[in-house]
Every structure is written in C-alpha cells, then in structure tokens.
Amino acid sequence: MSNRNLFFAATILLISISLTWWLQARQAQPVGMTPTVTGQVEYCLTCHADLEEISAAHPLQTYGCVICHGGERLALDADLAHSSLRGGNNPSDLSVVEQSCGDGDCHNGAASAERDHIQRVMTSLQATYAGAIANVRYTFSAQPDLTPLFGTVEVSDNSLPSQTGILHLDAFDPSAENNPFLKTFGTNCLTCHLNSQPAEDSQGHRFSGCSACHSPAENNQSGFIHTLTTAIPYSQCSACHNRGNYDLRTMTFVERTDQPVTRLESYYQPIGQFTQCEYTLDCVDCHTRSEAMGDGDIHANQKDFEYVQCQTCHGTPSELPLTKTLTGLDDLAIRLVLLNPVVDLKLGDTILVTEQGEPLWNTRILADGTYEMIGKATRQQFSFKPVMGSACTQSGQDQSSAYCHECHVVER
Amino acid sequence: MSAFSRRNFLKLTGQGLLAGSGILGLGIIIRFLGFQTEAPRPTEFDLGLSSDYPVGSRTYLPDVPTVLIHDQAGFTALSLTCTHLGCTLEQKAGIFSCPCHGSRFDENGKVLHGPATKALTVLMIEPNDLGHVILFLEG
Amino acid sequence: MRPNFFEHIHPPTIPTAQARWRYTLGAGGTAVFLVLVLVVTGALEMFYYIPTTGEAALSVQTISYLVPFGGLVRNLHFWSAQLLLIVSAVHLVRVVFTGAYIPPRRFNYLLGLGLFVLAILLDFTGYVLRWDTGIQWALVVGTNLVKTIPWIGELLYRTLVGGTTPGSATLVRFYTWHVFGLMLLAAILTTWHVFRVRRDGGIAVPPPGERGDRERISRSGLVRTEILAMLFSGSALLLLSAVSPAPIAPAITEITTLSGQAIAPWFFLWVQQMLKWGDPFTWGILVPLIILVVIALVPYIFPRPAKQDLGSWFPKSNRLAQIVLAGIALAITVLTIMELIPVS
Numbered sequence: 001m002s003n004r005n006l007f008f009a010a011t012i013l014l015i016s017i018s019l020t021w022w023l024q025a026r027q028a029q030p031v032g033m034t035p036t037v038t039g040q041v042e043y044c045l046t047c048h049a050d051l052e053e054i055s056a057a058h059p060l061q062t063y064g065c066v067i068c069h070g071g072e073r074l075a076l077d078a079d080l081a082h083s084s085l086r087g088g089n090n091p092s093d094l095s096v097v098e099q100s101c102g103d104g105d106c107h108n109g110a111a112s113a114e115r116d117h118i119q120r121v122m123t124s125l126q127a128t129y130a131g132a133i134a135n136v137r138y139t140f141s142a143q144p145d146l147t148p149l150f151g152t153v154e155v156s157d158n159s160l161p162s163q164t165g166i167l168h169l170d171a172f173d174p175s176a177e178n179n180p181f182l183k184t185f186g187t188n189c190l191t192c193h194l195n196s197q198p199a200e201d202s203q204g205h206r207f208s209g210c211s212a213c214h215s216p217a218e219n220n221q222s223g224f225i226h227t228l229t230t231a232i233p234y235s236q237c238s239a240c241h242n243r244g245n246y247d248l249r250t251m252t253f254v255e256r257t258d259q260p261v262t263r264l265e266s267y268y269q270p271i272g273q274f275t276q277c278e279y280t281l282d283c284v285d286c287h288t289r290s291e292a293m294g295d296g297d298i299h300a301n302q303k304d305f306e307y308v309q310c311q312t313c314h315g316t317p318s319e320l321p322l323t324k325t326l327t328g329l330d331d332l333a334i335r336l337v338l339l340n341p342v343v344d345l346k347l348g349d350t351i352l353v354t355e356q357g358e359p360l361w362n363t364r365i366l367a368d369g370t371y372e373m374i375g376k377a378t379r380q381q382f383s384f385k386p387v388m389g390s391a392c393t394q395s396g397q398d399q400s401s402a403y404c405h406e407c408h409v410v411e412r
Numbered sequence: 413m414s415a416f417s418r419r420n421f422l423k424l425t426g427q428g429l430l431a432g433s434g435i436l437g438l439g440i441i442i443r444f445l446g447f448q449t450e451a452p453r454p455t456e457f458d459l460g461l462s463s464d465y466p467v468g469s470r471t472y473l474p475d476v477p478t479v480l481i482h483d484q485a486g487f488t489a490l491s492l493t494c495t496h497l498g499c500t501l502e503q504k505a506g507i508f509s510c511p512c513h514g515s516r517f518d519e520n521g522k523v524l525h526g527p528a529t530k531a532l533t534v535l536m537i538e539p540n541d542l543g544h545v546i547l548f549l550e551g
Numbered sequence: 552m553r554p555n556f557f558e559h560i561h562p563p564t565i566p567t568a569q570a571r572w573r574y575t576l577g578a579g580g581t582a583v584f585l586v587l588v589l590v591v592t593g594a595l596e597m598f599y600y601i602p603t604t605g606e607a608a609l610s611v612q613t614i615s616y617l618v619p620f621g622g623l624v625r626n627l628h629f630w631s632a633q634l635l636l637i638v639s640a641v642h643l644v645r646v647v648f649t650g651a652y653i654p655p656r657r658f659n660y661l662l663g664l665g666l667f668v669l670a671i672l673l674d675f676t677g678y679v680l681r682w683d684t685g686i687q688w689a690l691v692v693g694t695n696l697v698k699t700i701p702w703i704g705e706l707l708y709r710t711l712v713g714g715t716t717p718g719s720a721t722l723v724r725f726y727t728w729h730v731f732g733l734m735l736l737a738a739i740l741t742t743w744h745v746f747r748v749r750r751d752g753g754i755a756v757p758p759p760g761e762r763g764d765r766e767r768i769s770r771s772g773l774v775r776t777e778i779l780a781m782l783f784s785g786s787a788l789l790l791l792s793a794v795s796p797a798p799i800a801p802a803i804t805e806i807t808t809l810s811g812q813a814i815a816p817w818f819f820l821w822v823q824q825m826l827k828w829g830d831p832f833t834w835g836i837l838v839p840l841i842i843l844v845v846i847a848l849v850p851y852i853f854p855r856p857a858k859q860d861l862g863s864w865f866p867k868s869n870r871l872a873q874i875v876l877a878g879i880a881l882a883i884t885v886l887t888i889m890e891l892i893p894v895s
Contacts (some may be wrong), residue, residue, distance in 0.1 A: 014433045449618065
C-alpha cells in the first residue's frame with residue numbers, strides 16, 4: 001500500500017516538475033539591447049520589437065528606450081516594466097520633461113550652445129498661457145494691470161538676464177478666484193496650452209509637452225504615435241490654432257463652423273487674411289525656434305517675441321534680407337541640417353537669417369542671386385527674389401502684414 | 413519470473429519516477445546557474461584614425477591589450493596576453509615579459525623564455541570607411 | 552539488515568499513534584521540509600542577488616525574468632517562506648491543543664517558539680532585501696519602531712540600520728542577518744529542537760503504561776511516510792510557484808515617491824492595524840511582546856493536561872490554555888482582516 005502511495009506521489013512530483021519545464025519553454029525569449037549612450041542592457045524589445053525608429057536623430061541603438069521613457073529595463077512583466085514610466089505614454093509631458101528629454105545636457109544644456117530647449121519651452125507663452133490669464137483677470141478686475149502673475153503651472157525664469165523682468169509665475173487656481181467669470185474661464189478655456197490635454201470633443205489629436213508639436217498626428221490618426229520630427233505640418237499647429245474665437249461674455253470658445261476641404265480653406269479661419277506664402281508654407285517654415293518654443297523669458301504677450309515678418313525673407317524696397325555664410329561645422333544651421341536633411345547645406349553656403357540672428361536653415365541663396373526655400377514638412381521647393389529691385393511700392397516703414405496684404409492677399 | 417511481483421514493479425517504477433524528477437531538478441539547477449549576467453567582452457575595438465599611427469610606429473595600447481604596428485606592409489597587431497595563462501605582458505626594453513611566471517617574448521611575439529610555448533597571437537586589423545583602424549580579437 | 556543513514560537517524564520503532572496524520576497534521580515535519588527548500592533556493596538565489604542599493608532590485612528582476620527557472624526558484628523561496636509561518640503556527644496550535652508541552656517538553660516548547668520568532672525575522676529581512684518601493688515604508692516603520700524602545704532603542708536602531716537612516720549599510724546588514732546571522736541561530740535551534748523531541752521521548756503520546764494503542768511502526772515505515780509527505784508538499788509548492796509569482800515592485804530611486812497605500816507584509820498587518828490606535832511603542836512593541844510572553848508561559852502558568860490525555864486533540868484538562876491561545880489567534884486574525892478592509 002505504501003508503495004502505491006509512493007508511486008502516486010512520485011508521479012505527481014514528476015508531473016509538477018515537467019510542468020515547470022514546460023512553462024519555462026513557453027516563456028518568450030528575452031531580447032536584450034545595450035544602447036551605446038547608457039551601456040546598460042534593456043529588454044523592451046522582447047515585446048516591442050516591431051516599433052519603428054522614433055526619428056533619425058534618436059536611433060534606437062544609440063539611445064535605447066529607457067533613457068527617455070524610464071521604466072524597469074530588466075522586467076519582462078508588462079505591469080512592472082511600465083510601472084515607472086515617466087509621464088505614462090508621453091515622457092515629454094512638462095512635468096517630467098527635464099528627466100526625459102533633459103537628462104544631463106541633452107535638451108536642457110547651455111543657452112550659449114543652443115541646447116536650452118526645455119528651459120525655453122517651460123517659460124514660453126504656449127506653456128504658461130500667462131497672457132490669456134492676465135488679460136482675463138484684468139478684464140474682470142482681479143488684477144490692476146496686465147502684468148502676468150499666474151501661469152498654468154508654477155514656473156520660474158532661471159536664465160538671467162530677463163528682458164521682461166518677470167521672474168516667476170504662480171500656478172493659476174480658478175477655484176481661488178472670486179469672480180464667477182474667472183471660475184468659468186478656468187473650466188472652459190484652459191485646454192490649449194502645453195500643460196493641458198485637448199478638450200474631449202476637439203478635432204485634432206495632440207499630446208502635451210514637447211510632443212504637442214513634435215509628435216504630429218498624420219491624417220487625423222489618434223492613439224498611438226511614436227514619432228519625433230521637426231517636419232511639423234500646419235495641421236498639427238491647428239490642433240490649437242485657427243480653431244475659432246473666444247467669447248468673453250459667455251466665457252466659451254466658439255469653434256469655426258466652416259467645413260474646409262482644401263488646404264486653402266482649412267489653413268486659416270474664414271475671417272483670416274493671408275498671402276500665398278502664408279498658406280502654402282507650413283507654420284514652421286517661417287516661425288523660428290525662439291518664436292515657437294520661447295526665448296527663455298516669461299512673456300505676457302506674443303507680440304513681444306513674435307517678430308518674423310514678410311521682410312525677414314523678402315527684405316524691403318531699400319534693404320536686402322539679412323544673410324549669413326556658413327563657416328563652421330558647429331554652426332547651428334549645419335547642425336540642424338545634419339539632423340533634419342531637408343536641404344543639403346554645405347560649408348560656404350549662404351542662408352537667410354532673421355533680425356535676431358536665428359538661421360532660416362531651410363533657405364539658401366543660389367549663385368544667381370535668387371533665394372530658395374524648401375518646405376520642412378512638404379519638401380516643396382520655392383524660389384523667390386528679394387523685394388529690392390521689384391515693382392513693390394511699399395514704404396520701408398510700413399512692414400506689418402496688413403500692408404503687404406493690401407496687394408498680395410489671396411482670395412479664398 | 414514470479415520473483416518480480418507487482419509490489420516490486422510499483423517500487424521500481426516509483427524509484428524510476430523519482431530518478432526522473434531528480435534529473436529534471438538537476439537540469440533546473442544547471443540551467444539556472446548557467447546564466448551570464450555580464451555582457452561578453454567586446455571583440456572589436458575602434459582604435460581611432462589611421463593617420464594617428466604613422467608608418468614605422470609601434471603603439472602600445474593597454475586597454476585591449478595590444479601593440480599596434482604600422483610598417484611598410486601595413487597594419488598588424490600583437491596580442492599582449494601571455495599565451496601561457498593569460499596575464500597581461502609588460503614592456504621592458506623592447507621585450508615583452510610576463511609578471512606571473514616569467515615568460516618572455518621578443519618584439520615580434522616569438523617566445524624567448526618559457527613557460528609559455530606559443531608565440532603571441534597576431535590580431536586582425538581592418539580599416540573602416542571613416543578611415544578608422546578596427547581591431548578584431550579572435551574568439 | 553543495516554539501516555541507511557536516513558533510517559538510522561530515526562528510532563528503531565515508534566508508536567503508530569505518534570505518526571498519524573490526524574494527530575500531528577505533519578506540521579512539524581513539513582516545517583523542516585520547508586526550511587530545507589528555503590536553504591536550497593536561497594543558496595541558488597545568492598548566485599545572482601547583489602546586496603547594494605543600486606543593484607538589489609535589478610538583481611531581483613534579473614532572477615525573476617531573465618535567469619532560466621529564476622522565477623521558479625524565487626517563487627519557491629517566497630512561498631515556502633510564507634507557508635513556513637503558517638505551518639509553524641499550525642504546529643504551535645497543535646502542540647497546545649494536544650497538550651504536548653508538559654514536562655519534560657516545556658523547554659522544547661520555548662525552543663520552538665524561538666524558532667517561530669526567528670522565522671518571522673527571517674521573513675522580514677528577506678522581504679527587505681527586495682529593496683523596491685513595496686518594502687520601503689515597512690523598513691522605515693519597522694526600524695523606527697525599534698527606536699521607540701526606552702533606554703536601548705537608539706543603540707538597537709544604530710546596530711540594525713548601520714547609520715542614521717536606512718541606506719546601503721542597512722541593506723548589507725539585513726543581508727548578513729538573513730543569510731548568515733539568523734540562519735545560524737535557526738540552524739542551531741532547529742537541531743536542538745529536533746534533538747529534544749527524541750530525548751523527551753518522541754512526539755507526545757500517553758506513557759507506555761497508559762497507552763491504549765500498542766501498535767508500533769518501524770523506522771523504514773516512518774521514513775517512507777516522511778518521504779511521502781515531502782513529495783506531496785514539494786509538488787504543491789511547485790504548482791503554487793508556477794501559477795503565483797512572488798511580489799515585486801519598481802526599484803527604490805532617489806526620486807521615488809509613494810504611490811497609493813503603504814501596506815505591511817501580511818504577517819505584520821495585525822501590527823499595522825494596532826499602530827493606528829496610538830503610541831507606537833505600546834502598540835508596536837509592547838503588545839506584541841506581551842502576546843509572545845503569554846504564549847511562552849502557556850506551559851508554565853495554566854493547568855497542565857494529564858499524561859493520559861496526551862496524544863489526542865482537545866484534552867479537557869488544559870481547556871484554559873486552549874481557550875487563551877484560540878483567543879490570541881482569533882484576535883490576530885481579526886486585526887489582520889481589519890487592516891485589509893479599505894477605510895472609506
């Protein structure tokens with residue numbers, strides 16, 4: 001009898017051990033990858049092998065996944081592996097961006113080396129929304145003037161000197177406001193800045209943080225997007241811009257009601273006036289790095305730092321636009337072109353620069369004196385001539401867009 | 413014939429099953445202990461621009477360890493790992509000597525004094541398309 | 552027929568009553584088996600575990616996910632540890648509820664209780680070795696509780712933690728306690744405890760004159776019974792380890808913030824509940840210590856069961872001891888459940 005029991009027990013043990021061997025064989029083979037920057041092996045590829053490279057400037061073999069996304073690099077259980085992801089599915093959210101996109105001196109380095117993107121973005125108007133908040137509070141007598149006091153989150157300007165003198169913004173708290181209009185403003189109107197998620201019913205898909213612009217949705221896709229690019233089409237900017245108008249009396253946002261089909265119809269709101277450039281090019285082809293990402297100071301009004309005008313590229317009847325010849329490999333324009341091969345700039349080429357010295361690296365001055373621009377997102381090639389020597393009769397003083405529109409406006 | 417009863421069969425089979433479990437268990441332990449946590453040592457070394465090593469130069473590179481020789485015939489490299497039991501050789505007055513058991517090699521890697529018996533391994537060098545010298549350790 | 556080693560370390564024959572499952576539940580023997588599994592799996596884990604604050608959690612993840620059968624070894628170690636506490640508690644309850652602690656077994660009862668405390672400490676130190684966000688607050692609370700002890704609290708804390716706050720020195724010390732210090736004590740006490748069982752006449756049964764059942768089983772029969780128990784326990788352990796993994800959490804880093812609630816290890820949930828009621832020293836150290844002392848004094852202060860009542864459950868003669876122990880077990884269980892119920 002006891003022999004039978006032993007036989008029975010031995011059988012069960014053998015089955016149990018065989019079960020463990022079977023389970024081990026079923027386990028997915030771990031796929032390790034050691035990025036050259038970190039030197040530490042990570043096993044994300046065990047499950048995520050079919051993910052495409054996020055960008056040519058961030059190759060997987062160099063950076064890996066963990067340096068940006070965080071996460072537990074050795075875990076093969078999804079819950080544990082993803083438990084310490086920075087920012088959930090978006091490591092560029094401004095609450096975690098300093099560790100994800102910063103991490104040493106990747107994108108939070110020295111301003112002199114043009115590597116201070118994060119500091120500039122976090123103090124930029126698109127992130128702080130300081131102007132809208134200040135204007136609305138001033139309108140409803142919650143503050144005596146238009147000096148910005150609040151931003152969407154608390155932020156400080158640590159990169160002195162500051163041209164605006166505003167060194168700090170507190171976090172705007174609608175519930176602490178007395179005026180009911182301001183409370184409603186807090187409820188209805190805070191969905192279009194880099195710290196927010198888009199409204200529930202909004203058309204465009206947009207992440208928060210850096211990815212709001214640099215991870216554009218193609219063809220209205222939503223959900224999973226794994227791209228980083230500077231070839232940002234206008235449609236991504238339209239996730240926030242050109243959507244409609246505010247109504248302060250009802251404290252609502254009134255979306256545009258037209259049903260645009262072509263680029264010409266969709267680019268701007270029906271009330272907008274614009275020239276051919278302004279709808280054929282994408283926003284990023286004219287608006288510079290410091291205009292879009294901030295210049296490092298806390299501003300309250302976009303007029304203070306949006307400075308690109310028609311004359312920046314076209315010049316005036318009496319002056320040619322500013323240019324620069326590229327001489328060093330560490331020139332910002334060369335570095336940008338190497339990472340974003342839109343034009344094939346070489347040393348010795350001459351490009352247009354803005355009044356503040358920012359390089360327009362998708363332009364080039366050809367040998368015959370004409371200018372060339374390649375659309376960053378569309379790759380369309382445009383050639384154009386400066387205004388000087390043309391039939392333009394505009395006075396050199398009147399250079400705001402309204403004056404150019406008088407002759408050059410496009411009919412929708 | 414009848415000496416082998418059912419009780420013995422059960423006992424024998426039971427012991428056989430236990431032995432099977434034992435072998436599987438031993439297999440588990442062996443596979444468990446066989447895992448390598450460290451990445452294997454790199455077998456390729458980028459030694460930099462070939463222009464850094466002019467003709468006629470002999471460059472001692474302790475990281476590999478190797479001595480990189482650039483002569484009329486091109487690039488070669490001698491491994492400076494003693495062929496006896498693997499210590500790294502020291503360089504003294506044109507002779508490579510081993511601090512562990514006293515082996516000595518001449519500047520071409522030939523054994524001058526034992527206990528080593530094999531000459532120093534010649535390592536493969538290839539230039540890459542950026543003009544760098546790449547060294548390969550043979551497995 | 553010369554007995555082999557395993558048969559030789561058993562007495563030539565023992566009363567069959569001593570070996571019955573329905574009497575002993577096999578609890579003591581299963582506890583020894585679980586200790587053996589713990590030692591083997593623990594030794595295997597030592598080939599990969601790294602006791603530094605930067606590498607500990609990563610090495611645990613390496614074992615769990617990357618080493619072949621590493622997950623199995625870790626799960627076996629975890630489950631045998633938790634089951635050891637439960638089986639030891641069952642064994643303690645069995646001993647009291649069958650009156651098997653009367654002289655000359657009173658000292659062995661204390662040895663066993665000491666082993667129980669050692670098992671809890673081993674479980675806690677092993678838990679801390681994970682060095683992940685799941686253990687972080689238990690470590691802080693546990694070490695700070697030690698600090699509340701009057702006069703010697705600060706000294707004890709410094710000895711335990713190796714610094715002013717839990718850090719890399721703490722991890723090394725807990726590792727040393729777990730793998731060597733406590734293990735050595737447990738080995739000595741286990742050997743002594745098992746030796747005393749034999750010296751005190753084997754598992755408690757009525758003395759020979761008053762025994763109703765005179766049957767005896769041979770040493771080979773006894774060994775075969777033990778092997779049977781080990782095979783079944785081993786299979787159960789393997790199956791449990793295959794389906795239910797040991798807990799794991801992200802590594803502790805400098806910027807770790809606590810997410811959600813901090814939960815004590817299951818065997819201290821009852822203490823976590825009591826600590827909500829007031830002074831930490833009273834509820835965290837004193838009350839558990841008092842409970843331990845009461846249990847330790849069971850053979851000394853309560854009416855003793857008569858010798859002829861041994862060998863069966865619920866003897867009338869030590870009713871009071873049974874009731875007290877049952878009350879303590881019930882209280883601890885209720886406190887544990889209270890801690891698990893989320894507070895609205």
